[in-house]
Amino acid sequence: THDGTKKIVSGDHILVDGHEGIIVINPTEDRLFKYGKLATERKKRDDTFNSFISEPARTLDGVSISLMANVEGAQEMEQANAMHAEGVGLFRTEGIFLRHHGYPPEEVQYEEYRAVVEASGDHPVIIRTLDVGGDKTIGDENVKDDNSFMGFRAIRFCLGNEAIFKTQLRAILRSSAHGNVKIMYPMISGIMELRMANKVFDAVKQELRDEGQAFDEAIEVGAMVEVPSAAVIIDLLAAETDFLSIGTNDLIQYLIAVDRLNDQVAHLYDPAHPAVLRTLKAIIDGGKAANTPVSICGEIASDPIFAGLLLGMGADSISLTSSLLPEVKYFIRHINSADAERLVAEVMRLSDSAEIVQKLEAFRQEALGKLA
Template identity: 40%
Template sequence: MSSRESISIFGVSASPGIVIGPVLFLGRRRFRRPDHRCLDVSEVGVEVERFQGVVDRVEEQLREIRQQFISSLDGYASIIDSHLLMLRDRMLYDRTIAIIEQEKKDAEWALDIALNEAREIFSQIDDPYLRERVHDVEQVAERVFRLLAGRTEDKFAAIDKKVIIAARDFAPEDILRMRNDQVLGFFTEKGGETSHTAIVARTLGIPAVVGAEEAVRQVVDGETVVLDGISGRIILSPSREQLDQYYEHQRQYRQYSEQVALYAHLSPETPDGLKVRVEANIEMVEEAIQAISYGAGGIGLFRSEYHYLGRSKLPDEGLLFEVYRNILTAISPFAVTIRTLDIGGDKLPAGDKGGEANPALGLRAIRLSLRDPLMFKTQLRALLRASVYGNLRIMFPMIASMGEVLAVKGYLAEVMAELAGQKIPFNEQVPIGIMIEVPGAVSIADVLAKEVDFFSIGTNDLIQYALAIDRGNENVAHMYEPFHPAVLRMIRQVVEAGHEAGIEVGMCGEMAGDMSCLPVLLGLGLDQLSMNSMAIPYVKRMIRHSIAEEAEQLAASIFRCASSREVYDLLGEYLPRHYPDEFGPGGIRTLRKSGGLRTVADNKQGMDRARIL
């Protein structure tokens, strides 16, 4: 142990697990040359060739990594493939060359400018899952910077003992190289819980914390570190008392995880007969098998946007058809709910890059699809053609009016007629649904329910729109409150409207996988919950330890609360009493998002500190 005092720092939980060991610090260095310079006209061609040559070498490195791990990629080869595409994407490759040629800047300077422009584009994406794809762009650029700087060393070659590794960032390819007994876990300065780095770490079962900038800044190479991938906590130079405490936490977590794993493939049904379908949110075909292994009863949200980003042109029907067919085949006979495109027009290859003053309320999602019928019908054709290969459900995002629903159904009918005329098989009875994430849609849910086969409540956007909150704005992020009475009443209104019309009502926002919300959602009568795959066995266990009648009584009591504070107080009493293993003294508490644990008490304290935990 180090002689300095212990330091406890929180990052973002990326992959659960508790590990304790010495840290190998791989540095925070960004490979940038400080002496950027302008070029003479005679140097421009040579500099372009230097940049192109380095990109060729990076491409060769990535292909070698892909080949090296081809037999053990667990289906994540597409991530490396996406990095190969990004190397040649116009945002980085073409733009860097243009800056070298037009502005006479050296390759490092030009690439830095191009990367900052790409960051700005991604920062305007409302969906956090898609916004975090900027990390892939940064990781690809960092490989180029490293070779431009003449750095070719293998940062993993020196690992010859069990360590926790720390660095500014790791690419998904780096995580593949951690698949040995020497790497206990890792933490980084950069990254988010939905980054590809985090996704691969969870798949491989490597405990990880990302976004821990202060921990990376203060870590001392070789010192003992506690890495808690459950809560996102990192303790540098822990005291003997903290070590003893975390060795016990480690034992408890392993024991609890072993118990929870037994619930993965059990029916999500309460002892008194209430059944709730528990499904997974994914964005890549490769995540499907992992979802099923965690006990998913289907895919409740397949984000289709990934295949539109980072491309020089829109994906064609053939490419989309292959993606949709592959996911349906992989999951069959389980249902797959594919959401049509849900990004802004300025994020598309041919989009207007001028931006909008308020993109979250601008031309995005179904508005964009209806504005570009050719693009929309291309996606619908691919979906319908793939529908014969499995159990497909099509879902349309950000619906706000009956006019939009009728327009969508009109285009769907057109595409069906075209396919029938071409004698291309498709499922004529494919179920269609809409996301309820706009307050206007909540108000007319009873009318909309007559036109669709199911509702899925997107709580992330619904909460933001209902409370006029931007979660990305630190000045108001603390006001993003899932237990706000207005939000709970909206959910109740949608459930009642859907059930009155005889259609299923599900939820695919973060609330669906938040165990502190689960009893309330059961009491409200949700038919389906879709969440991060790793949350599924935990949620199933809670469902099987719930009593439907008690959950209904809880929901009724909550609707007598006038504020979020009162709701938290009520849950603070209810959860430990009904779920002692999760919320009682020494319990594992609550699984939020992709693995970060929070107690109801934590949330109440967060309100006091005016920040969301």
């Protein structure tokens, strides 16, 4: 909010522009008229996007990409299903922990996971293990850190708190008896972390077998690629995982060395930075070389101007905010994959992120026409 709360007083009329992320205090009649007209135009635009909602995300020349939803719980599944998401590409489980103000017991977690899995039907649900630290804290002294983004967080926290980790893994595995569940570890920085996590996972599987608990013996295990070291050894990670998911938010800030929550340097956080885009392509290429599917999540995945680029790079799926699914699907259905591949080649030759954004926006506008 910055200093917004200091400027707003009781009785003020507030206009909220959710598209641009701004508020207008006591808007004039002209401003209200302008926004009323804009709202009508956006409604027509959204209606056009929604008219294609039940169609597959397939380009004009027949190349498909899976569009999946990001969720934090069963309460978001109604919208995800209404938007025809092809499953859950990122189930942020820390939302459950935050709602329960701590570390909920196995049965509570199991019911939460099961509700999402059952609501997703036959579609896959990719459950990310607990990712606390950084910008997500539960309020426990165990996760406090002077440098939380690069400290004791995510898989590091889980491996350092095995009892908490095992409880979650048990609940996730049990939920896999009710649908198509996949599991992925956040912030994997090297092969040894992946192997250590899998060792705990295998031990939990054996516990459940001994207890006679049902679970999917063939459950797939993946890793999030959000640390530069993981991107560099993508061939090694791809060889030991069933799938990979690029967490673009953290990957960008680690690549550029910028804390996106620090107002003094937040302007340096740049999804279109050439280093970011080259790294994304290298990860996707590494996954393809090993025949390991690669998904994209984070802010880039939820920004429609990047959809053509990600498809052209060869991403297998995009996981994004449910409300943006119709626009991205409409866009994909109005482009050719060959054009998207040419876009990638052109963008990779550019050195200025402003030029890159301009190129991406031009590609989007050409596909969407007046709807852009």
